[in-house]
Amino acid sequence: MRKRRRKSRNGFLRSALCAAAALLLSPVHAEPPARxxxxxxxxxxxxxxxxxxxxxxxxxxxxxxxxxxxxxxxxxxxxxxxxxxxxxxxxxxxxxxxxxxxxxxxxxxxxxxxxxxxxxxxxxxLDTIPDDIRRMGALLGRERQAEAMAADFEAQLAGIEARRCARRPTALAYEQNGVAVGEGTLAHSVLAAAGFRNLAAERGISGMAPFPLELVVSERPDVIIIPSGESEGPALGARVPRHRALRALPETRIGAFVPPGTWSCGGPAVLDAVKALDALRQEIAPCGEAP
Structure with a gap:
């Protein structure tokens, strides 16, 4: 009888110790940062x-x-x-x-x-943005708001991508000094989501790299996206995307097209860039027409 009691008492002690250890090892939810x-x-x-x-x-x-x-x-x-x-x-x-x-x-x-x-x-x-939103929400102690924002981003993006079709016009994001934005960039993923082929990526550019003006003229992209404005003083490099040789491409649409700042960084506002280019793609290459 004593042995049974001792075993029962030892089992209780082990359970209590395990429970205490679990409490000590469980993560403590810290207060959100105030500043x-x-x-x-x-x-x-x-x-x-x-x-x-x-x-x-x-x-x-x-x-x-x-x-x-x-x-x-x-x-x-x-x-x-x-x-x-x-x-x-x-x-x-x-x-x-x-x-x-x-x-x-x-x-x-x-x-x-x-x-x-x-x-x-x-x-x-575009694929990394929802996780970045959720991570920021966790850091700020705003998980519920972040989850709603990330889910809305994913739903809106899925709706835009569902409208893509076989007709995919070519586009070139052409920056100062004749630099083009290629594969592995936020701009590239925006172009793909909106239904464009990124001419720079197709020519082997990864990240950002010079794209000669002569090559732009010979390739004749359907769309050339140039910066909407300059944040600093005027520079000779800013003239390259607006070179008069590009105006000799009568069937190429040249303009900012993307709302300022919307694809500078990966945040919720990137959707505005996708929507703007999606509308442009539907205008110049409607899916209802044969390619």
Missing amino acids: VMSLNLCTDVLAMPLAAPGQLVSVSFLARDPALSPLHVEAETYPVNHGRAEEVFLARPDLVLTGTYTLHNTTQLLKRLDMQVAEFSFVQT
Whole structure:
């Protein structure tokens, strides 16, 4: 009888210890950061629509640039920073948001100072945006809002992609100095989703690389997408996408076509770029007609 009691008592103790260990090892839900600084345009456009009132205390100065930021009006309501470690140190935020591709010295210094830093990848396509939205929501403690935003993004994108057909006109995203946007870029994924063939990608360009003006003229793309405006002073490189040789292509449509800033970074506003190009594609190559 005593042995049975001892076994029963030992079993109870083991169960209690296991339960206590489980409680100790289970993740503790930390409080959302009260003060958040964003040092990068691409984290700006993810954080601004999701942050709680008063939570985002600073965004990058680029967030106010109409040529780069789709949320430049909203950015006027936030203090701006220039990505300097001194600014962050003095502000003492609970969380710093930045990209893996800029401000490396600042990021490393902040980490050495034991500041909480979250970095977002340089690689951005339409496929990565919903996960980036969800990750930002988790960082800010705004998971419910982020999930609704990501699900809406996915649903709208699926609806646009469902309208694609065999007719796929060629397009070239032509930037300053004659640089074209190729495979592996956000712009490339936007063009594909809208039903265009990216001429630069078909010519082997990955990322961004020079695309000679002579090749543009000889290839005669259906659409040439040029920058909508300049965020800085005039430069000779800005004249290349507007070269008069391109105007000698009578059947090529040349224009901005994409709302300013909407495909600078991977955020919810990228859908506006997809919608604009989808409408253009339907206009110049309707699916109801034979290719």
